Amino acid sequence: MKILIIEDEMFAARMLENMILEYNPRFEVVATLESVQDSIAWFKSNDQPDLIFLDIHLEDDISFAIFREVTISCPIVFTTATDEIATRAFQVMKIDFLHKPIMQAELNAVIDKYVKLPKKPTVINPDIFNDIITNS
Amino acid sequence: MKVKETDNLYNGSTFFSNWKKKLEIIIPFLKNNRERLHASVMESRNLYKTLIDNTLESIAVFQNGEIILCNMAFCDMLGYSMDETMKLGLKLIAPEDRQRMTEIHRKRMLGELEPMNYPGIFLHKTGAKLTLDVNSSTVKVNGQYASFITMRDMTTRLAMEQALRESELKYKTLVENSLEGIAIIKDIKILFANNTLCNMLNYTAEELYSLPSIDVLYPPGEFEKTRTIIEQRRKLDASTITEAFMLLTKDGVIKECEFTLSPIEFRGEDASLVASHDITERKKNEEELRLTKEKLQKLNLELESKVTETAGKLTEANTQLIRVQKENLQSQFDVLKQQVNPHFLFNSLNVLTALIKLDPNLAVNFSGNLSKVYRYVLENKDNELVELKTELQFLDAYIMLLNIRFVGKLNVNINIPENRLNDLIIPLAMQLLIENAIKHNVMSKSVPLTIDIFIDQDNFMNIVNNLNERPTQLVSTGIGLKNIENRYLLLNNTKPVFEKNATHFIARVPLVIND
Numbered sequence: 199m200k201i202l203i204i205e206d207e208m209f210a211a212r213m214l215e216n217m218i219l220e221y222n223p224r225f226e227v228v229a230t231l232e233s234v235q236d237s238i239a240w241f242k243s244n245d246q247p248d249l250i251f252l253d254i255h256l257e258d259d260i261s262f263a264i265f266r267e268v269t270i271s272c273p274i275v276f277t278t279a280t281d282e283i284a285t286r287a288f289q290v291m292k293i294d295f296l297h298k299p300i301m302q303a304e305l306n307a308v309i310d311k312y313v314k315l316p317k318k319p320t321v322i323n324p325d326i327f328n329d330i331i332t333n334s
Numbered sequence: 335m336k337v338k339e340t341d342n343l344y345n346g347s348t349f350f351s352n353w354k355k356k357l358e359i360i361i362p363f364l365k366n367n368r369e370r371l372h373a374s375v376m377e378s379r380n381l382y383k384t385l386i387d388n389t390l391e392s393i394a395v396f397q398n399g400e401i402i403l404c405n406m407a408f409c410d411m412l413g414y415s416m417d418e419t420m421k422l423g424l425k426l427i428a429p430e431d432r433q434r435m436t437e438i439h440r441k442r443m444l445g446e447l448e449p450m451n452y453p454g455i456f457l458h459k460t461g462a463k464l465t466l467d468v469n470s471s472t473v474k475v476n477g478q479y480a481s482f483i484t485m486r487d488m489t490t491r492l493a494m495e496q497a498l499r500e501s502e503l504k505y506k507t508l509v510e511n512s513l514e515g516i517a518i519i520k521d522i523k524i525l526f527a528n529n530t531l532c533n534m535l536n537y538t539a540e541e542l543y544s545l546p547s548i549d550v551l552y553p554p555g556e557f558e559k560t561r562t563i564i565e566q567r568r569k570l571d572a573s574t575i576t577e578a579f580m581l582l583t584k585d586g587v588i589k590e591c592e593f594t595l596s597p598i599e600f601r602g603e604d605a606s607l608v609a610s611h612d613i614t615e616r617k618k619n620e621e622e623l624r625l626t627k628e629k630l631q632k633l634n635l636e637l638e639s640k641v642t643e644t645a646g647k648l649t650e651a652n653t654q655l656i657r658v659q660k661e662n663l664q665s666q667f668d669v670l671k672q673q674v675n676p677h678f679l680f681n682s683l684n685v686l687t688a689l690i691k692l693d694p695n696l697a698v699n700f701s702g703n704l705s706k707v708y709r710y711v712l713e714n715k716d717n718e719l720v721e722l723k724t725e726l727q728f729l730d731a732y733i734m735l736l737n738i739r740f741v742g743k744l745n746v747n748i749n750i751p752e753n754r755l756n757d758l759i760i761p762l763a764m765q766l767l768i769e770n771a772i773k774h775n776v777m778s779k780s781v782p783l784t785i786d787i788f789i790d791q792d793n794f795m796n797i798v799n800n801l802n803e804r805p806t807q808l809v810s811t812g813i814g815l816k817n818i819e820n821r822y823l824l825l826n827n828t829k830p831v832f833e834k835n836a837t838h839f840i841a842r843v844p845l846v847i848n849d
């Protein structure tokens with residue numbers, strides 16, 4: 199399984215990678231990206247992975263900005279620490295998310311879901327997040 | 335006396351000697367008698383002359399067109415001396431009247447006329463004409479008829495009468511046209527009433543004269559009381575009295591009038607002159623004025639009490655507001671102090687979780703600094719101000735944590751001289767500003783966020799970061815810069831200054847010199 203990690207905190211990204219490999223050492227973390235710009239560039243030159251772990255707060259912008267530029271055809275699991283409003287939105291929209299710090303068991307359960315189920319893209323309309331972001 | 339001639343013829347000498355003797359006796363007697371008679375006549379003449387001369391009435395006797403006798407009163411009246419008067423005679427009569435009076439005189443000289451009284455015009459020495467009241471009658475002087483005339487000056491009387499008439503007219507006009515009702519009252523009878531009073535009472539003057547004046551007073555019976563009062567006051571002071579009475583008009587309307595009563599003599603008797611005017615309107619207006627004034631006073635009082643009440647409420651509200659504001663600020667302050675706890679702790683724990691597995695040595699270092707941060711928060715949570723050296727020690731630990739979290743993306747340069755380390759600052763303000771800079775800006779290894787911390791010449795702590803703003807932000811739940819302002823407001827100190835230019839965000843936080 200090819201997994202993409204988009205996370206701006208180095209230790210968090212490395213930790214997540216370790217935990218994914220802990221779940222299944224044969225899984226491949228194809229890249230660890232830290233910004234929206236890097237992510238857009240990556241999607242334009244790489245095949246889509248099987249699963250994305252996407253942090254909301256990236257070093258240059260909010261990760262939803264990626265969806266304005268590229269169409270993602272794989273499932274996404276959002277990761278967030280304390281964004282309460284975003285968390286509530288995910289719950290309402292039945293989008294998978296993990297709270298940081300990510301616990302191995304929770305991660306396992308989410309990955310289980312995507313390993314067992316057929317590959318089904320998470321359809322994200324970036325505009326639905328307009329309510330929870332502000333243009334600074 | 336008759337003398338027998340025969341006796342004289344026969345007894346000549348004897349007769350004469352007898353007669354001589356008799357005459358010697360008689361003559362002195364006769365002489366004496368004549369003198370006595372003469373004296374008597376003279377006395378009588380003097381008496382009349384005295385009377386004529388001293389009477390105030392002018393007297394003159396004309397005979398044959400000339401004055402044969404006149405008194406000084408006559409001369410004085412015309413302004414001439416006695417001689418001049420006697421000489422002028424009929425010329426004393428004014429030319430226009432001379433013919434008429436000469437004719438009367440001529441007829442009187444013939445004894446044809448009865449005594450007459452007529453006005454005659456005479457000339458004064460000054461040329462002024464005098465109209466005299468002439469009484470003429472016929473007398474006989476030296477066996478001839480003459481005009482005996484007595485005269486009185488009418489000019490003055492006429493002038494006086496004219497003046498009186500004018501004055502009467504003037505007063506009548508004044509009285510009738512007066513805005514005051516004027517009446518003359520004797521006892522309970524109205525002897526005179528002017529038009530104004532008649533109109534006021536709606537009676538004609540004749541009706542009023544036939545009414546007892548008590549009929550126009552209201553209520554009936556008031557008059558006796560009033561008269562008693564007036565009489566009592568008269569006894570003390572004979573001058574004018576002013577009183578208010580109620581009057582009843584013919585058509586039954588009650589009017590309040592003010593009267594001025596003055597004692598006068600009318601037709602030789604004591605009476606009262608009454609001047610009155612209707613004060614019903616005035617009283618009504620006064621009453622309205624009084625009521626309005628009362629209303630105003632009441633309104634004023636109400637207003638005052640309302641103002642007082644409102645002022646009290648305002649003061650109370652203000653006090654409450656200040657209290658609420660203070661409480662609010664205090665709570666914001668508390669929130670701000672606590673704000674470091676959940677988010678920062680959360681993020682730090684996330685990092686720590688990773689570090690424990692990935693780099694245990696760094697994890698120890700990290701948790702050590704995290705402890706320092708929280709010790710500082712615990713120790714200073716109730717302080718409004720903290721020494722700069724304490725704050726900087728805390729900041730070192732905090733920045734250490736940040737640098738582990740954002741490896742290579744953040745540069746914080748602190749440049750504070752040693753001698754300023756005792757200055758005071760609001761706790762956690764610098765930490766909050768660093769957190770703000772991280773929150774609002776893009777930070778990457780290629781374009782790191784650089785924060786410079788130093789004190790400027792105005793004694794402000796500057797926290798300056800390069801500007802590389804994130805395009806979108808999650809909705810902020812934080813309280814941010816406003817809180818730092820409020821905390822300084824709470825301290826009643828100089829306000830912090832926040833400014834943003836094209837390249838930098840500059841936060842300037844006041845320092846308090848610790849003496």
